[in-house]
Amino acid sequence: MTTTTSTPSDWQQWQTSWDRQQEWYMPDREERFRVMTDAVEAVAGRTPLVLDLACGTASISDRVLRALPGARTVCVDIDPALLTIARGHFAGDERVTFAEADLTDPDWTARLPHASFDAVVTATALHWLDTEPLRRLYGTLAGLLREGGVFLNADHMEDESAPRLNAAMNALLTARQEGQRREGALDWSDWWTLVADDPALAEPAARRFALLGDPREPRPAGARPGRPTTTRWHLDALREQGFTEARQVWCSASDALVAALR
Numbered sequence: 422m423t424t425t426t427s428t429p430s431d432w433q434q435w436q437t438s439w440d441r442q443q444e445w446y447m448p449d450r451e452e453r454f455r456v457m458t459d460a461v462e463a464v465a466g467r468t469p470l471v472l473d474l475a476c477g478t479a480s481i482s483d484r485v486l487r488a489l490p491g492a493r494t495v496c497v498d499i500d501p502a503l504l505t506i507a508r509g510h511f512a513g514d515e516r517v518t519f520a521e522a523d524l525t526d527p528d529w530t531a532r533l534p535h536a537s538f539d540a541v542v543t544a545t546a547l548h549w550l551d552t553e554p555l556r557r558l559y560g561t562l563a564g565l566l567r568e569g570g571v572f573l574n575a576d577h578m579e580d581e582s583a584p585r586l587n588a589a590m591n592a593l594l595t596a597r598q599e600g601q602r603r604e605g606a607l608d609w610s611d612w613w614t615l616v617a618d619d620p621a622l623a624e625p626a627a628r629r630f631a632l633l634g635d636p637r638e639p640r641p642a643g644a645r646p647g648r649p650t651t652t653r654w655h656l657d658a659l660r661e662q663g664f665t666e667a668r669q670v671w672c673s674a675s676d677a678l679v680a681a682l683r
C-alpha cells in the first residue's frame with residue numbers, strides 16, 4: 422500500500438465525495454444498500470463475515486458495519502486509488518481487511534484471508550465484466566459462500582418486459598440529473614480529475630489509469646455490447662451456477678438488487 426501524509430478527515434471527505442458522485446447517477450443508492458444490509462442480517466445474523474466485492478471506497482462495508490457493528494468485512498477491488506481511500510477511511514478498524522485483486526484472474530480468491538463467507542455483497546460493479554467471466558464469477562462465489570449464505574448484487578439490470586415504462590422513468594431521471602449538473606454535481610470524469618490532482622492520490626490514480634483506463638477521457642454511454650442487461654439473465658445464471666434460490670429484492674427502472682441463497 423502507498424503511504425501518504427493525509428489526515429483521516431481527508432479520507433472521510435473523499436469517501437463522502439465518492440458517495441455524492443455515485444448518488445448523482447443513482448439517487449436511490451442508499452435505499453438499495455439498506456435492503457442489502459437487511460438481507461445480510463436476515464440470512465446471516467448480526468455478526469456475519471462479509472465479502473465486499475469490487476468494493477471501491479468500501480461504501481457498502483461502511484453501511485453494513487453501521488447497521489451490524491459485530492460484522493467483519495473483507496473488501497476486494499482492482500483499483501489502487503479507490504482502495505487507498507477505503508483503507509484511509511477504515512484505518513485502525515480491525516473489522517475490515519483489504520485485498521487488491523482482479524476478479525477476472527482465475528486465482529483471485531487466493532488473495533482473500535478467508536476461504537468461506539456468510540455473505541457476499543456488491544454494487545454497480547459486475548456490469549464491468551463480460552458475460553462469460555461474470556458467469557464463472559457467479560460459480561466462484563457459490564463456492565466461497567457457506568451453505569445457506571447469501572449473495573447480493575445491485576447493478577444496472579432491467580425488466581425488459583416494460584420498455585416504455587423504463588424509458589419514461591429513465592427520462593425523468595436524466596432530466597433531474599441535468600438540473601443537478603447545472604447546480605454543480607460532479608460526474609465520473611470530474612471526480613477522477615479531482616482525485617488525480619490530489620498529491621495523496623496521484624500515484625495510485627496513475628496506476629489505476631494504467632490498469633483500467635483514464636476516466637477523464639470521454640467514454641461511450643450504456644452497457645458494452647454483448648454484456649448482460651436484464652435481471653432475468655442474472656437470476657438464471659445464479660441458479661445455473663449453484664445457488665438454490667435467486668430473486669429480485671429491489672428495483673428501479675434501470676437497476677435491480679438480486680439476492681441468491683447458496
Ligand SMILES: C[S@@+](CC[C@H](N)C(=O)[O-])C[C@H]1O[C@@H](n2cnc3c(N)ncnc32)[C@H](O)[C@@H]1O
Binds near residue numbers: 480524
Ligand atoms: C462504480 S464502482 C462501485 C464501487 C462500490 N461497490 C460502490 O458501490 O461504491 C465499480 C468498482 O468495480 C471495480 N472493478 C471493476 N472491474 C473489476 C475487476 N475486474 N476486479 C476487481 N474490481 C473491479 C472498480 O475498480 C470499482 O471500484
